[in-house]
Amino acid sequence: MNRVAVFIDAGYLYASAIKLLTGIKQSRSAITLSYEDFLDYIIKQSEALTRRELLRVYWYDGTSSGPTGAHRKLAYQSNVKLRLGMVSLAGEQKGVDSLLIMDMANLAQNRAMSDAVVLTGDEDIRVGVVLAQQYGVRVHLVGIADPDGERNQSSMLQQEADTTGLIGLEELQKFATVNDRSSSEHGEDDEYGDDPAAAALVQQLLDEAAGSLIGMLNPDELIQARIGLGTGAQSVPPMLDRQLLTVGRQRMQRDLMPHEKRQLRARFVTQLKRAAPDPNEPAEA
Numbered sequence: 001m002n003r004v005a006v007f008i009d010a011g012y013l014y015a016s017a018i019k020l021l022t023g024i025k026q027s028r029s030a031i032t033l034s035y036e037d038f039l040d041y042i043i044k045q046s047e048a049l050t051r052r053e054l055l056r057v058y059w060y061d062g063t064s065s066g067p068t069g070a071h072r073k074l075a076y077q078s079n080v081k082l083r084l085g086m087v088s089l090a091g092e093q094k095g096v097d098s099l100l101i102m103d104m105a106n107l108a109q110n111r112a113m114s115d116a117v118v119l120t121g122d123e124d125i126r127v128g129v130v131l132a133q134q135y136g137v138r139v140h141l142v143g144i145a146d147p148d149g150e151r152n153q154s155s156m157l158q159q160e161a162d163t164t165g166l167i168g169l170e171e172l173q174k175f176a177t178v179n180d181r182s183s184s185e186h187g188e189d190d191e192y193g194d195d196p197a198a199a200a201l202v203q204q205l206l207d208e209a210a211g212s213l214i215g216m217l218n219p220d221e222l223i224q225a226r227i228g229l230g231t232g233a234q235s236v237p238p239m240l241d242r243q244l245l246t247v248g249r250q251r252m253q254r255d256l257m258p259h260e261k262r263q264l265r266a267r268f269v270t271q272l273k274r275a276a277p278d279p280n281e282p283a284e285a
Helices: 010-020 036-052 069-075 096-109 123-134 155-160 196-215 221-228 238-252 257-275
Strands: 003-011 031-033 053-063 081-088 115-119 138-144 165-168 176-178
Touching: 003 010, 003 036, 003 096, 010 031, 010 053, 010 138, 010 176, 036 053, 036 069, 036 115, 036 138, 036 221, 053 069, 053 096, 069 081, 081 096, 081 176, 096 115, 096 123, 115 123, 123 155, 138 155, 165 238, 196 238, 238 257
Parallel strands: 003 053, 003 115, 053 081, 115 138, 138 165
Antiparallel strands: 031 176
């Protein structure tokens, strides 16, 4: 079939777009991506580049607890196939690359596409590129420009592609904007504007995150964590603190703001004290 399929690595898209727009690495919450505008842009560019009609767009991302609201919005977009891998407790994506490689290989083998436009920078995708090319598919690698002018893509991946191209700052600004989250302009009480429902949801998610980590600990670990707090201490032991923040990020589907980290730790301490007795206090007769 004379069709072009588009493969989007969302992790690469967000990370590269944020760095180009802000100059530094930040969480996804740093920008707003207009999915409709981006899809319209990438589809038109792909059809113009290959002179082929679109088969569909494949969107790859990771999740720790099922599709997010953004994922569900994408899934309802015309001509888009959402493909989700998993995110580990350490924040690492699992299975996303393999989904992309498998789809490229299957579409090529079944003669469902003549061209593939791939937006990624990961060298692991090189395997899919080679497999697709073996079935006669032309692969066009697209990247997002880096602030220092360098390509933020694997050199081996670039070498395998039939053509390469870059999305520059001016083009990127058509569908991505930087969010204003200046800590100097916002206090802890007004981070959520005039939306009490949003603030209440955040508090609920923080409670759930704290409770989730409590539920992962066995009785001995709970006692050790309780001891680690120290007499009257409100800080979380370092090892547990890393786990707690990871669970919090997964529950919120974004990085936590400074005051949210403090609130999450306070909720964990409160729930831990309920779940484990103080070993320094004498047992009741």
